[in-house]
Amino acid sequence: MITHSSSRGLARLFVVAALLLPLGCSRASKTAITLAGSTSVEPFAERLAELYTRAHPDAEISVQGGGSSAGIRACQSRICAIGMSSRELTPEEKGLVEIPIAHDAIALIVNARNPVRVMTLEQARDVFAGRIRNWKELGGPNQRITPITREEGSGTRASFEEKVMVAGMPKDKDGKANPAAFAPDALVQDSNGSVREIVASDPAAIGYISSGLIDERVAAILLGGVAPTEATIRSGRYPVVRQFLFLTNGEATGTAKAFIEYVLSDSGQRTLTEEGLTRIK
Amino acid sequence: MREKLIEKGLLLVAFSAVAMIFLIAYLIFREGVPLVAKVGVWDFIASTRWAPSKGSFGILPMIVGSLEVTLLAVIIGATLGLSCAMFLAEFAPRWSVRILKPMIELLAGIPSVVYGFIGVVVLIPFIRRTFGGPGFSVLAAAIILGIMILPTVIAISLDALNAVPPLYKEGSLALGATRWQTLHRVVLPAARSGIIAAFILGMGRAIGETMAVIMVAGNALTMPTSLLQPVRTLTSNIALEMGYASGDHQAALFATGMVLFVIIAILNTIALVIARPRT
Amino acid sequence: MILRPLAWQRIVWFALAAMTLFTLVVLFFIIGFITSKGAHVITLKFLFGMPERMGKEGGILPTIIATIYISLLAIAIATPIGVGSAVYLCEYTRESPITRVIRFGADALAGVPSIIFGLFGFILFVIRLRMGWSLLAGGLTLAFMILPTIIRTSEEAIRAVPYNLREVSYSLGGAKSQTIVRVVLPNALPGILTGVILGMGRSVAETAVVIFTAGSSLLMPKSLFDPARTMAVHFYILAREGLSMERAYGTALLLIIAILLINVVAYLLMYRLTRKMR
Numbered sequence: 116m117i118t119h120s121s122s123r124g125l126a127r128l129f130v131v132a133a134l135l136l137p138l139g140c141s142r143a144s145k146t147a148i149t150l151a152g153s154t155s156v157e158p159f160a161e162r163l164a165e166l167y168t169r170a171h172p173d174a175e176i177s178v179q180g181g182g183s184s185a186g187i188r189a190c191q192s193r194i195c196a197i198g199m200s201s202r203e204l205t206p207e208e209k210g211l212v213e214i215p216i217a218h219d220a221i222a223l224i225v226n227a228r229n230p231v232r233v234m235t236l237e238q239a240r241d242v243f244a245g246r247i248r249n250w251k252e253l254g255g256p257n258q259r260i261t262p263i264t265r266e267e268g269s270g271t272r273a274s275f276e277e278k279v280m281v282a283g284m285p286k287d288k289d290g291k292a293n294p295a296a297f298a299p300d301a302l303v304q305d306s307n308g309s310v311r312e313i314v315a316s317d318p319a320a321i322g323y324i325s326s327g328l329i330d331e332r333v334a335a336i337l338l339g340g341v342a343p344t345e346a347t348i349r350s351g352r353y354p355v356v357r358q359f360l361f362l363t364n365g366e367a368t369g370t371a372k373a374f375i376e377y378v379l380s381d382s383g384q385r386t387l388t389e390e391g392l393t394r395i396k
Numbered sequence: 397m398r399e400k401l402i403e404k405g406l407l408l409v410a411f412s413a414v415a416m417i418f419l420i421a422y423l424i425f426r427e428g429v430p431l432v433a434k435v436g437v438w439d440f441i442a443s444t445r446w447a448p449s450k451g452s453f454g455i456l457p458m459i460v461g462s463l464e465v466t467l468l469a470v471i472i473g474a475t476l477g478l479s480c481a482m483f484l485a486e487f488a489p490r491w492s493v494r495i496l497k498p499m500i501e502l503l504a505g506i507p508s509v510v511y512g513f514i515g516v517v518v519l520i521p522f523i524r525r526t527f528g529g530p531g532f533s534v535l536a537a538a539i540i541l542g543i544m545i546l547p548t549v550i551a552i553s554l555d556a557l558n559a560v561p562p563l564y565k566e567g568s569l570a571l572g573a574t575r576w577q578t579l580h581r582v583v584l585p586a587a588r589s590g591i592i593a594a595f596i597l598g599m600g601r602a603i604g605e606t607m608a609v610i611m612v613a614g615n616a617l618t619m620p621t622s623l624l625q626p627v628r629t630l631t632s633n634i635a636l637e638m639g640y641a642s643g644d645h646q647a648a649l650f651a652t653g654m655v656l657f658v659i660i661a662i663l664n665t666i667a668l669v670i671a672r673p674r675t
Numbered sequence: 676m677i678l679r680p681l682a683w684q685r686i687v688w689f690a691l692a693a694m695t696l697f698t699l700v701v702l703f704f705i706i707g708f709i710t711s712k713g714a715h716v717i718t719l720k721f722l723f724g725m726p727e728r729m730g731k732e733g734g735i736l737p738t739i740i741a742t743i744y745i746s747l748l749a750i751a752i753a754t755p756i757g758v759g760s761a762v763y764l765c766e767y768t769r770e771s772p773i774t775r776v777i778r779f780g781a782d783a784l785a786g787v788p789s790i791i792f793g794l795f796g797f798i799l800f801v802i803r804l805r806m807g808w809s810l811l812a813g814g815l816t817l818a819f820m821i822l823p824t825i826i827r828t829s830e831e832a833i834r835a836v837p838y839n840l841r842e843v844s845y846s847l848g849g850a851k852s853q854t855i856v857r858v859v860l861p862n863a864l865p866g867i868l869t870g871v872i873l874g875m876g877r878s879v880a881e882t883a884v885v886i887f888t889a890g891s892s893l894l895m896p897k898s899l900f901d902p903a904r905t906m907a908v909h910f911y912i913l914a915r916e917g918l919s920m921e922r923a924y925g926t927a928l929l930l931i932i933a934i935l936l937i938n939v940v941a942y943l944l945m946y947r948l949t950r951k952m953r
Contacts, residue, residue, distance in 0.1 A: 158729055165727070177893075182639020184639060192802055202640070259529075266637045270640065307916075407767070413756075413781045414779070418780075423794075423795055423798050480695045498938070503705075510709065510931070514709075574684045604791075611914075635790050
């Protein structure tokens with residue numbers, strides 16, 4: 116009936132559970148740092164961290180996504196050593212040290228089976244504003260267009276809006292053009308990768324992503340006839356380019372400083388180029 | 397003395413759930429209320445334009461989207477789930493139930509993201525090919541959520557049906573009623589509150605689900621007027637934009653959470669009223 | 676047209692049988708699909724290797740470790756609180772405004788969607804209490820998410836313990852707390868364990884909460900304050916970012932196996948415990 120052994124069993128269970136929990140509760144060692152922020156920068160930072168820690172086995176660098184804002188917030192409250200942002204800081208967010216690490220071109224992509232390869236900026240604007248709704252109007256097959264945009268607040272979206280959605284729009288008295296609004300029925304995804312996956316599986320879809328993430332299943336549109344290549348990006352001929360930022364709260368020290376130096380060094384920049392970004396230096 | 401201390405200690409522990417719910421509500425409301433006050437309650441919940449960077453904070457399409465997706469999901473989950481439970485409880489051979497029930501309970505544990513993923517690779521292309529449109533839609537989200545809540549609905553309503561005292565059934569059968577008449581007139585009414593509890597639980601999971609919905613709903617900002625249109629729910633609005641939001645935009649997402657909170661409270665109250673035994 | 680009752684019964688039988696068959700086919704299709712695509716991915720190297728190139732290559736060991744740690748942490752925090760609450764509700768009070776408030780709290784907590792828990796955990800644990808994205812922040816948030824389940828199931832289990840067992844203990848001079856620890860809890864153990872296991876399963880499967888509170892770092896977590904990525908989060912990122920569909924299927928299959936194992940262990944434990952008690 117009433118068994119002592121079963122209550123001892125419960126006790127044993129908890130002891131085992133406690134033992135299985137992390138062996139120490141000490142804060143991680145001093146050489147460990149965290150990077151957090153933009154999901155656009157994340158894959159590149161992961162790669163850099165992987166290579167850096169291979170050369171410096173004593174350093175430990177963990178890379179988090181979460182988005183530019185989460186990264187900025189975490190950096191302000193010193194939860195992470197380095198924040199990553201793919202958008203410019205708002206006036207309230209200024210005060211952090213901003214370190215541009217690379218240029219990133221935003222490429223307009225379509226499914227590889229889609230024959231359309233060239234668009235003017237105005238056509239791209241109309242596609243995303245919902246004014247052009249059929250591929251026929253762009254010289255493609257008679258098929259509806261499924262535009263895919265990014266969520267409000269995304270750095271990629273902000274750059275696209277600033278460079279493409281304002282094309283040919285009337286200017287106000289300050290000389291600033293108001294961007295056309297995105298079509299409300301456009302699909303919204305929250306990462307470059309998921310935009311690419313949808314475009315790769317749907318011949319009617321069109322989206323925009325970091326040009327470094329293009330693979331063989333999708334094709335980049337020549338915007339105004341210009342392809343996003345290193346030469347056109349550096350010369351500024353390709354129209355949609357932004358910077359990736361590292362952020363620190365005050366001057367970086369220790370591992371964070373060494374890692375930033377590595378990223379800006381020739382070999383760090385070369386790695387970024389290999390992964391599809393364009394070097395800043 | 398010692399006994400008194402233990403009692404006080406346990407009371408304290410027992411209040412931690414209450415403390416937590418108030419803390420959660422407090423933190424969410426504190427971030428969200430100022431924005432709603434600034435925008436105006438009516439403009440926040442009844443306007444259709446969501447463009448936080450341009451100062452428009454209307455979440456009506458998402459409220460409608462959440463309700464529409466949840467309602468459809470519950471209809472799908474409840475119809476299939478209750479049928480399945482009734483069949484297993486009354487018509488299927490005992491041995492098959494003993495095998496199937498644990499397996500169905502196991503399915504309730506599968507992460508929702510796995511259901512979402514199946515939606516993306518199987519259901520979306522199917523909808524795109526069959527009905528046209530982008531595939532990401534109200535329909536896709538409702539089907540995935542409906543399937544996701546199925547195991548929960550089946551398991552709990554099966555328990556409720558089995559908990560009906562056998563005497564009731566035997567009485568009805570002895571009076572010459574068929575098994576279906578017995579099930580329909582005697583067992584179902586007796587198990588009513590348990591079955592409704594199953595639906596409520598399913599509804600709660602459906603309206604609260606986030607990641608699976610983001611994967612299949614398409615997240616567009618339109619008022620969903622057709623089942624084949626993409627839709628954004630309240631939960632996906634929060635999860636999609638939280639990462640990059642700041643200032644008012646971030647506050648608006650907390651306010652979205654607030655509205656979600658209130659809607660869930662209302663739905664639960666309605667469900668409880670319906671579930672109350674008829675007098 | 677009025678059908679005879681037996682004809683009705685036949686029609687209903689067929690309708691229900693068809694729906695049941697359809698439901699089972701759909702549910703088992705999901706398992707079959709994941710298994711057929713993921714089985715060949717699971718190798719020793721996949722299980723025990725470190726991820727490379729963001730998980731495109733290599734194994735998933737850190738995510739397995741993180742999943743184990745975070746779910747154990749969640750139940751280690753939630754179980755004492757949940758069982759304590761249930762003991763108070765069942766053994767120390769009659770129905771009163773106080774119990775009603777406590778029950779309301781538990782029910783309301785059960786209705787909170789996981790994304791709200793995620794926001795809450797991020798603001799409170801990660802930012803305010805400066806834990807950063809960490810196993811600890813994730814485990815704490817998950818603990819409050821599964822707390823209502825544990826309270827509910829423990830309450831039912833404790834109420835199901837026959838009253839005369841308590842009387843025997845009292846008549847032997849046992850104090851209330853002794854009676855609870857020696858008599859009530861051991862007898863309620865199978866039911867309590869069910870709740871704990873359910874909670875553990877939910878923690879393993881949860882994505883939204885974990886991304887917001889424990890982060891998504893792929894490093895091996897070494898302490899409670901390290902960020903970590905659980906298997907469910909890893910699966911979400913692999914699938915969503917299109918990093919590697921193969922590995923996504925493999926991770927999904929492992930998740931299903933993990934849930935299966937948790938359930939089997941629960942059944943075995945319960946079987947042993949209930950048999951012992953007879």
